[in-house]
Amino acid sequence: MIPLLRRLSKSAPSSALLSKLMDVSSSFGGSQRLLALAQQLRLYTPPTISEDIEEQNLEESAGKVVSQVGFAESASPIAQDSERFRSKRAAVLVCLFEGDAGDLRVILTKRSSRLSTHSGEVALPGGKAEEGDKDDAETATREAREEIGLDPSLVNVVNVLEPFLSKHLLRVVPVIGILHKKKAFKPAPNPAEVEVIFDAPLEMFIKDENRREEEREWRGYKYIVHFFDYETENKKYLIWGLTAGILIKAASVVYQRPPAFVEQNPSFKVTRVADKDTILP
Template identity: 50%
Template structure:
């Protein structure tokens, strides 16, 4: 099975920093409830490619006009814990876009927020990791980033955090302040 996510980036006009747009899924959803993620989902038969999937899902979930997105890269796919091949589609958006989560998609509880991209290279307060066995004999390092946005605390972890670390490494041309992978 195949999926794609849109990684919407913009430059904050006030600080000049690159931010990423994330959303927290409704706690009422059956899968991944309450988790922080990118807009995205499984490929539909009508989708021409990963870009089409990511843009369609972002429009459905956040009312993001595909014409407002300048796609700059498609990264190699990441394999989810459910063996779903997920392609990150990186896009640049205008800094002052307003997002309105679709009530039928979000079930009324979805939250959209932004985080400075550099945060995913920093090992300071709010960062932790845990080594787990992804498959028998295959170690995987889970990363956790706690982030407070407008008084609300969010935890960005798992596949989303893993993707953001790689994207931040590429964007800033440096490795993180922590070991991204487990030993061996």
């Protein structure tokens, strides 16, 4: 049980308060668990990084957010070097819903095998911000509509996590949304981009099961890349890199506990000088 929901269950609200809670919970499909989750996540404050920094012209998979490597921006000194670095901004949608078994699940995609870059890899719906987007939430939900046919009106955006830096130093903002009308969502993958739409239990990303890791080196520094093996409906998926990093963080925030493994090698550092040739392998 999510901690906030546990606390709510110990209290006995008045009839007026109960009526109000029922009205609010209707926006989450009548689920008290999703309501409690939304209240919990709205209290979360991600670390902040100054954005008054120089623009860089960096490309990332034709505007889509897929990367072998992803680091929380607050742990990356490069993001704090205001005189040397500013990446382009993107957003992904971490869309949560309550599964039939009562567990929290997240919507994922497998990219089309026909794509020239990152073909067949697992990703969260998302992409680069466009000029007309008013904020990260609009970027993420717009991209989700384009990629998987998810109507933004079905999603309650409750918060954002701290930005991550992708392979090409794209600043990726994870937007946390709750799918409040699961049955109303009719997955419609865009064949040009998405091959499969599936979902996975969020909690798996803080468990040390079906997980492996590799220690890699970049410019003399070592870091950890996480790989999660997941099977559903007789199909196997590998979730790793940036997508895995974001989901580890999201699960840690939702379940209010750290992962049962080392999230990042403590000795890892990022160079303080970034240019157009700065690429993480």
